[in-house]
Amino acid sequence: MSIGHPPEFGRYRASAWLAATGASGDGLYSAIRYVIRLLRLLVLLTIWRGVLGNEDGSELGRVLTYTLVAGAFANQLDARTDLGDAIWDGRIATWFVAPVRVFGLAVANTLGRWAPSLVGYTIPVLALAPLVGVDPRPASIGAAVAFVPSIALAVAIGFALDLLLVSLMARTGWSLWDMQRLRVTFGTVLSGAVIPLGYLPWGLADWLPWFPLASMASAPLRIWVGDGDPGLLIAGQAAWAMIGWIAALAAWGRQRERLVGYGG
């Protein structure tokens, strides 16, 4: 490392800061995205009240809390970098000459972009939840403590899936938008990010929790509302994170030389 250059962590931090300030620069236009997310959350809460109105109050409360926390942490429960976008629009060429690891830079950018959303959406939604009749608090202090490593593992699995899909994109030449649509469509239903897996029909609730998508959203949300054994859920997440990262690094190592940036 030459004198005058910041250490590697400092470079990632600087990248994250740039991404955060860039995302903040959208100003009022970010608010449009927050309003849309809030509307969707309010619609989901209303639907749950409609369909579970006759259920035991604690079950309704748990589902409302689950839905609210899922909405508040939506970015983290479906963690995605913009590595695919960078390949698609040609920015990847500059990323490869940056003095940091390519995927590390993608992760730093993502973490930076999340910062304004955490301040402008996540925290206000959690703080103002009682105004819409939802108790946002975790089931217990233990649940709150366990939620931290659980959501960190959820993010790690999301990033591994992201790297796997980008590698697949590089291998096949498939469109970025199709990859994203595939992930969003199936991830939304099968991860438990919108409806708790226990409310899926046809016995899906029995086996979906064993899949990696459930470790991305369902596991941390179940821990927050006190549903299930946190130790077992976190162990399952750790296993999927390890498998996911081994597979992702192997796939990325093979495919990074095949990358074609499009630009435009």
Place this chain on the structure above:
Amino acid sequence: MADGRQQAHTTWWFLTRVPARYSLGFRMDLAFVLRSPGLAIYYLALDAILIPASGATTFLLAERLTGLGSWSVAQVTFLLGYATLVEGILAVAFTYNVSHISRRIGRGQFDHLLVQPQPLWLSLLSEGFAPVTGGAAVAMGIAILAWSITRLPLDTDIAWWGFFLANLGASVVAVLGAMFAWSSLAFWAPVAAEEVATNVHEALTTLGVFPLDGLGTVLTAGLVTAVPAGLVAWLPARALLGVGATATPLWATPAAAVALAIIGAATFRVGLGRYRSVGSSRYTDFGHRR
């Protein structure tokens, strides 16, 4: 765009050109498919799976709970089929970022529309026609609707089908009206608002697949005006199926669509006025995406 040749033609003359433009769009789309059948099958299959799947959450929940509120499973399925068909029509007739017009404005590609030797409205009406590659969603929408209708106690006479088609067209117009109105922001903020149409479209597609009953007056009003997700399928399906304690007029969605079309066109016109004075920064030295 007012060269001498255009001034010599009437609006009616340009309207007669629409079938020829659609024919051209069809041939170009077919050529794309024939050039790479494998790729075309991939796109069609993906659309056939993913567009209806956007309503999978609603369907699975309805199936598990044997309905959602006053909506039976078959009625929810009708709503999802209707929403899929609306999305399919947009994919067939307004693709290539015609519906997502903020992208063209933000990227400076709006000039490409303005330099064509035909009125802007004709370009917008005909340029996004891709009936082959966009057809999968239409086919899926029709299939889901047909399946649901066989399970509903509906008296589907000619009048009902007339109202169905009127509501369907109105839903498409309402979505376009809202997307054009919001996209006008890109005339003032081309970079920040380049993707505003995407945000609005996402809101309409994600919220449009839910029965929106019981949301309260303010939210419901917002969801049939500013972000008209309720017009994508909920309000028309409610009217066509007679869901709810109080009947929804069959003309409600068409009336709302007319209002949104007027607002969308007026807002876009104001933005276009600004564009005439400031132009696009795309081709300047410091232009966006240069």
